[in-house]
Amino acid sequence: xxxxxxxxxxxxxxxxxxxxxxxxxxxxxxxxxxxxxxxxxxxxxxxxxxxxxxxxxxxxxxxxxxxxxxxxxxxxxxxxxxxxxxxxxxxxxxxxxxxxxxxxxxxxxxxxxxxxxxxxxxxxxxxxxxxxxxxxxxxxxxxxxxxxxxxxxxxxxxxxxxxxxxxxxxxxxxxxxxxxxxxxxxxxxxxxxxxxxxxxxxxxxxxxxxxxxxxxxxxxxxxxxxxxxxxxxxxxxxxxxxxxxxxxxxxxxxxxxxxxxxxxxxxxxxxxxxxxxxxxxxxxxxxxxxxxxxxxxxxxxxxxxxxxxxxxxxxxxxxxxxxxxxxxxxxxxxxxxxxxxxxxxxxxxxxxxxxxxxxxxxxxxxxxxxxxxxxxxxxxxxxxxxxxxxxxxxxxxxxxxxxxxxxxxxxxxxxxxxxxxxxxxxxxxxxxxxxxxxxxxxxxxxxxxxxxxxxxxxxxxxxxxxxxxxxxxxxxxxxxxxxxxxxxxxxxxxxxxxxxxxxxxxxxxxxxxxxxxxxxxxxxxxxxxxxxx
Numbered sequence: 001x002x003x004x005x006x007x008x009x010x011x012x013x014x015x016x017x018x019x020x021x022x023x024x025x026x027x028x029x030x031x032x033x034x035x036x037x038x039x040x041x042x043x044x045x046x047x048x049x050x051x052x053x054x055x056x057x058x059x060x061x062x063x064x065x066x067x068x069x070x071x072x073x074x075x076x077x078x079x080x081x082x083x084x085x086x087x088x089x090x091x092x093x094x095x096x097x098x099x100x101x102x103x104x105x106x107x108x109x110x111x112x113x114x115x116x117x118x119x120x121x122x123x124x125x126x127x128x129x130x131x132x133x134x135x136x137x138x139x140x141x142x143x144x145x146x147x148x149x150x151x152x153x154x155x156x157x158x159x160x161x162x163x164x165x166x167x168x169x170x171x172x173x174x175x176x177x178x179x180x181x182x183x184x185x186x187x188x189x190x191x192x193x194x195x196x197x198x199x200x201x202x203x204x205x206x207x208x209x210x211x212x213x214x215x216x217x218x219x220x221x222x223x224x225x226x227x228x229x230x231x232x233x234x235x236x237x238x239x240x241x242x243x244x245x246x247x248x249x250x251x252x253x254x255x256x257x258x259x260x261x262x263x264x265x266x267x268x269x270x271x272x273x274x275x276x277x278x279x280x281x282x283x284x285x286x287x288x289x290x291x292x293x294x295x296x297x298x299x300x301x302x303x304x305x306x307x308x309x310x311x312x313x314x315x316x317x318x319x320x321x322x323x324x325x326x327x328x329x330x331x332x333x334x335x336x337x338x339x340x341x342x343x344x345x346x347x348x349x350x351x352x353x354x355x356x357x358x359x360x361x362x363x364x365x366x367x368x369x370x371x372x373x374x375x376x377x378x379x380x381x382x383x384x385x386x387x388x389x390x391x392x393x394x395x396x397x398x399x400x401x402x403x404x405x406x407x408x409x410x411x412x413x414x415x416x417x418x419x420x421x422x423x424x425x426x427x428x429x430x431x432x433x434x435x436x437x438x439x440x441x442x443x444x445x446x447x448x449x450x451x452x453x454x455x456x457x458x459x460x461x462x463x464x465x466x467x468x469x470x471x472x473x474x475x476x477x478x479x480x481x482x483x484x485x486x487x488x489x490x491x492x493x494x495x496x497x498x499x500x501x502x503x504x505x506x507x508x509x510x511x512x513x514x515x516x517x518x519x520x521x522x523x524x525x526x527x528x529x530x531x532x533x
Contacts, residue, residue, distance in 0.1 A: 036523045040488075040499040043133035044525025045290045047297075050507035050518040051480065054140050057094045060182040062087040066098075067115065067158045071172040076159040081117055081178075083150055088182040091151030092190060095181045098123055098141045100174055105134025107494070108170025110280040112203075112229050113160030114338070115176060118149050119198040121338045123176075124225045124299040126279045127160060128292065130170050131525070132494070139297040143178070145342065147192045150178070159203075193221075193342040199321055206323040206339040211264075213313045215351045218394050219344035220310050223301040224323055226260045226274050226337045234334025237327075238276045238411060238426050238449060245370045245378050248419060252329035255368045256411045256426070257382040259326040260337070262304045264312070265319050268361055270304030271386050273407045273430040274325070275469070276449045283451055284463040286486040286501040290522045294469035294480045301340075305434055307401045308390030311354025326364060346394050354392035358402075361386050366409075375414055375421075382409035405432045420455040444472040455490065462487040476511035500524055 062084035069077035083090040098115075100123070108130055115123040122143050128135060143150075160172050199209040199222075206224070213220060228234040233249040237258050240251030262270040278293040288296075306313070313319055323337045346352050366382040387404040411426040428447040433440060448468040455461050462485070469480045486501035502523050509516040521529035 034526050036526050036528060038500075038524070040286065040289070040497075040501070040524050043131050044135075045522065045527045046135050047128045047137040047290060047292055048520060048527065048530075049292065049297075050505045050520045052507070052509060052516050052518070054095075054097055054142050056097060056179075057181050057184050059094060059184055060087050062180045062182075064178045064180070065175065066117070066178055067156055067174070067176040069158065069174060071111075071113075071160040071162045071174065072164040074159065074161040076157055079156040081150070081154045081156050083152065084180050087180045091147050092183060093144070093147055093180045094183045095142065096144045096147055096150060097179045097181075098143045098176065099138060099179065100125065100176045101136070101138045102127065102172060102174040103134060103136050104128070104130040104170040104172050106130060106132060106169035108162070108164075108168050108172075111160050111162050111172065112227065112279070112336075114158065114203065114225070116157040116198075116338075117146070118154030120146060120149050120196050120340055121198065121225055122146050122149075124227065124301075124338075125160075126277075126296045126299070127172060128288070128297075129280045129285050131289070137297070141298050145192050146196055147190070148194060149196050193219075194345040195343045197341040197343065199339040199341060200323075200337075203336040203338070205335060205337045206321060209321045209339070210318040211313070211321045211341060212316075212318045213310075213341070213343050214345050215314050215316050216346040216349050217310050217314055217343045218307075218346045218352055218392055218399065220306040220313060221342040222262050222270060222304040222306055222321070222339060223342065224260060224262065224272075224304070224337050224339045225299055225301045226272075226323075226325065226335065227277060227299060228258075228274070228325075228335050229279075232334045234328065234332065235279075236282070237274075237334075239413065239424055241378050241413065242368045242370060245376065246372075246417070247376070247415065252327065253368075254327040254364075254366045254382070255378060255380045256413070257327045257364065257366045257380060257409050259364055259382075259384060259407060260302055261324045261326055262306070262339075263320075263322045263324065264306065264309055266322075267359075268386065269306050269309050269388070270403075271384055271405055271407060272302040272304060273409065273428045273445070273447070274302065275300065275447055276426065276428065276467075278449070278465075278467060283453060283465055284461060284486040284488070284501075286488055286499045287463060287465055287484040287503060289501065289503075289525050290527060291482065291484075291503045291505045291520055293467050293482055305401075305403045305432070306341075307434075307436075308356055308388040308403055310352070310392055310401075311390055312356060314352050314354065314392075327366075348395035352392050352394055354390060356388060356390040357400075358387070358389035360388070364407075375416060378411075378413045380409065380411040380413075383407060399437050401437075402435045403432065404434075405430070407431075422453045423451075425450045441474060442472065443474075446470045459490045460487055461490050474511075476509070476514065479506075479508040481506050504529070
């Protein structure tokens with residue numbers, strides 16, 4: 001809990017989470033035989049997640065250390081990456097896996113960090129808050145899509161900005177490696193993009209970036225690592241209220257509605273709902289001491305299919321690309337949105353021509369209903385839709401692509417005037433249908449956050465929270481659900497907080513020939529359940 005923040009609203013502390021690619025070695029089966037203490041002590045279990053490990057082929061593997069640093073301030077690590085030579089032709093690997101291992105002890109906040117290779121942001125993360133005795137954690141990510149960038153020597157920039165002093169003593173000691181797996185067959189075709197073009201890196205927001213793509217580009221995606229962060233209200237954007245609703249985190253007229261937009265030459269070309277990340281200090285740090293919230297350790301980028309605009313982008317000129325978070329009050333900071341553009345090229349034609357043939361777009365429709373009284377109540381509903389069609393005359397004929405994306409937001413927020421009771425529930429949907437020459441692919445993402453925080457007469461904060469990250473990716477379904485209940489006494493030394501917490505996570509993955517179901521549970525920092533069905 002950050003002492004400079006008011007203790008009740010969601011933005012009072014940060015929280016850590018993990019995405020589907022965070023993997024640890026787990027002992028599966030019955031609950032731990034360790035006795036559960038009555039309250040948190042000076043040590044607890046290292047961070048774990050129920051997500052499945054990354055599958056890797058049974059081929060020759062080569063490991064390269066990319067970065068090794070001890071972050072205690074805002075000095076970035078810089079170095080040089082050189083691809084391996086013993087695992088096949090560079091840029092033709094069957095898989096590339098990034099792994100970050102970290103240690104920290106003492107007292108420290110959660111911190112956000114990034115790793116850029118050749119200017120391309122390949123990894124964005126947040127850190128766990130440590131126990132007094134110290135913790136170790138690791139995170140993995142499949143970075144095969146960046147293999148063309150990784151096929152040659154590149155610069156390396158990494159930063160996990162940190163503050164170390166007499167109070168906040170935790171130094172973040174991390175090591176990042178890349179493991180390359182040789183192709184399974186000599187002529188294995190790659191599905192990775194032919195180029196990855198960085199528009200911005202680090203913690204920046206893409207504004208007025210100039211993009212020039214190869215003139216034979218036949219598929220174009222943008223990926224944006226959008227995070228509200230920095231400890232201000234935009235870190236907890238889902239709790240922002242309208243100006244007339246008296247609350248410690250006020251937003252603009254759209255209240256908590258947020259939408260990430262990518263524009264090309266001033267026209268909105270893609271829209272997405274941001275994920276409601278909760279870092280490891282958020283709401284209550286004891287909620288996330290062992291099991292992080294989904295996507296916190298591996299921040300998943302938002303992906304925008306810009307292929308309908310490929311005919312425009314292929315004209316050989318530079319085009320202006322902007323990333324905007326709609327709903328943020330004018331002049332308010334707090335978002336990072338580094339952006340990459342992924343390009344697939346026509347292997348048999350040097351110039352591909354085409355055009356946008358249909359464009360349907362309206363501004364987001366947002367409503368906010370506020371009721372004042374002994375229990376203040378703000379109900380927010382928002383929706384948006386974008387549908388774009390374009391064609392390309394490629395070496396394999398005319399290809400027509402239609403991208404239709406629909407977003408919805410629903411937030412119900414109730415609080416007392418002193419904010420000693422704060423109850424917020426939110427759901428977000430982000431559904432996309434891409435039709436390419438009659439072949440349809442569908443990606444549906446649905447997010448949920450439900451938190452209730454109360455401070456009683458004894459100055460004891462209790463937070464009950466659920467977070468869900470669900471997706472339907474074609475025929476595959478993913479459901480990552482977390483629930484926690486934590487309490488501790490505010491305004492006292494760490495050893496006098498008498499902190500308690502029960503937390504659990506269930507990760508389910510299903511599809512044709514695929515079934516994975518893993519449940520974890522903890523009490524007072526002790527892992528009590530670890531069952532893989």
